[in-house]
Amino acid sequence: MESWTVMDVLLILQAVLVFGVIVFTLGFAAASLKEREPRAAWLAVVICLVLVAVEAGIYFLYHAGFFIAPAGIFIFLVAGGATGVGIFFLVRRTDPNPGVLKGFEGYITGDVKRFDEREQAFARDRAIRPGTDDYRVFYQAHPHLEQVDAKRRDAGGILGTPGAIDRPREIPNVSAMLAAFSIPPHFGRPESYHPDIQTAGNHRPDPSPEEATARVKGFARHLGAGTVGVTRTNPLWVYSRRGEIFYDRWEQWGKEITVKHPYTIVFAVEMEWEMVATAPHTPSVVESALSYSRGAWISTQLAAYIANLGYSATANHSRHYDLLMVPAAVDAGLGEMGRFGYLITRQLGPRVRIFAVTTDLPLVADHPVDIGVEDFCSVCKKCARCCPSMSIPEGDKNEVNGTTRWKLNAETCFAYWAKVGTDCNVCMRVCPWSHPRTFPHRVVISLIVRNKWARRLFFYMDEIFYGKKPRPKAAPKWAGL
Ligand code: SF4
Ligand code: SF4
Known part of the structure; x- marks a missing residue:
């Protein structure tokens, strides 16, 4: 031989x-x-x-x-x-991004004023009633918003005619969306849960912070959270004044918001790819609504669970937010903020909605993470190129309220929502981080998280394999289209 x-x-x-x-x-x-x-x-x-x-x-x-x-x-x-x-x-692991590792504080370059929830478009649309004193006082202070908001109210609100882009065929998807949005009002009234030690027979279990953190995170995941983290509550991210009104508590409008809980548990709920892939069509807004419903379900039970341990807790979901979710999520190590202003997580990309529970239960805080999003976004710009309302900046970061970051134009974005009757989600659909986490995508993500050259290579591969302007996909059979 x-x-x-x-x-x-x-x-x-x-x-x-x-x-x-x-x-x-x-x-x-x-x-x-x-x-x-x-x-x-x-x-x-x-x-x-x-x-x-x-x-x-x-x-x-x-x-x-x-x-x-x-x-x-x-x-x-x-x-x-x-x-x-x-x-x-x-x-190999390339150099970390030190700014990102500081969390959202890494964006601060000046004086940050706490955000007034009354100025947010949803609050303006839902909670400022024409003909009231609140209306007069608000638009005296914000005259540039009166016309825009009046036009939006006349057109039917944030979503205009719901499902307009797929009407008349996809009324069933509008029905599914409304069904999902009808769930959160059943939860969390009142949203604050106070200590209830009866469960433990008048003996508060007082778990160590390590054990409490493991239990709370485990329970959140068991309930359906895709990823969960803990941060110390940063008062800068707490809304200064109440703007969203639910359950007819109109006396709350304009009240100062204070959060005394030192810890914030933040979690993200996955939005299924097959639904997001249809954006801006109606299945994607059905998925958004379902995520809000799941988030309310999880955050309410998590808050009640903590109350049963003998501590107080407040669920933050679509019927009640005390603080800005993206900064809290970044600080809790869930991911980084992308060019389009959404959170991008390692596990699920931007296909998430974020919720939180604040509490005085002693916990162990996580650290912010560098997963390479900021570096990837500096090359990519795909969301900006594909945004139908050109609301996402293609250029450098801007000064925004004492921070330097990419800031989308919320007003033109919402104007597009009202036109199509959905929450659009095109930017989420085209983002290279959004691909479902099948084995090949998991391999790619593990490389781009650690290496800047891999980010450049896989960005160009994304352009070649999926196109510069990917088109929406067909919906699952049950969701028509
Ligand atoms: S949701 Fe749509 S309109 Fe708004 S920024 Fe994203 S792509 Fe643009
Ligand atoms: S599409 Fe590209 S630029 Fe936009 S958020 Fe995603 S990675 Fe960043």
Whole structure:
């Protein structure tokens, strides 16, 4: 039996490497078909065919005597070395982003004024009633908003004619959306849960902060939270005054908000990709509404759970927010803020809605994380390019209330919502971080989280595989379209 030469060994090694790449690419093709991404699937198949052809060529040339030592060995070693160096540069952890590791405080460059909830578009639309003294006082102080808000009210509110983009066919999706939005009012009245020690037979269990944190996070996940973290409550992110009114408590409008709870538990609820993928059509707003419903369900039970342990807690969900969710989520280590102003998490990208529970239960706070979002966004800009109302900045960050960050134009964004009758979600759909976490995407995410060159490579691959302006997908059968 002939013994193997160095060339034989090199040939086998490169064949094993290429075989591994082909298997991964075929897995990607299969995942793309499942995700209804035919372009990505076809490109992956083409890459596989090219690799097979290259392998066949190498095999043919080898047997034709082309790779003769030492020149053949040299070619293989150079190619292998270049591949190894490339992999090393894509896999190693590159320098962290120190600003991001400070959490939302990393954006502060001046004096930050607490945000007044009355100025938020939802509050203006729902809680400032024409003809009242509140109306007169508010628009005297904000004259530039009166026309915009009057027009929005005349058009039917934030969503205008709900589901307008798919009417008259998709009335069932509007019905599903309204059904989901009808759930949160059943929860959390009043939203603050006070200590109830009867459960423990008048003995407060007083768990250690470590145990309490593990239990609270575990319970939140068990209830359906996709990811959960804890931060110390930062008074800067607490609304200064109440603007959203529910349960007819009109006396609350304009009241100063104080949160005495030192801890905030923040969690994100996943929005299913197959629904988000239809944005800006009605299935995506059904998913938003369902997420708000799930968030109310989870946060209310979490607050009640803490009260039963003998501590006080307040659920923050769509019927009651005391603080801004994105800064709290960034501080709790759930992810980073993207160019479009949404939170981007490692586990689910931006396909989330955020909720919180504030409490005096002693907990262990998490740290902000650097997952590479800010660096990725500095190259990407896909959301800005695809936004139908051009509300997302393509350029540098701006000064906003004592912070320097990307800031979307909420007024033009909401104007588009009113036009289509949904909450749009196009930016969420096209964001490269939004892909469902199938195996190939999990591999890509683990690389872009740690390496800046991988971010650039996979951004350009995203453009090639999914297009510069990806189109909405068909909805699941039950949701029509
Ligand atoms: S929700 Fe739509 S309109 Fe608003 S910023 Fe995103 S893409 Fe633009
Ligand atoms: S689409 Fe690109 S620029 Fe926009 S948030 Fe996502 S990663 Fe950042």
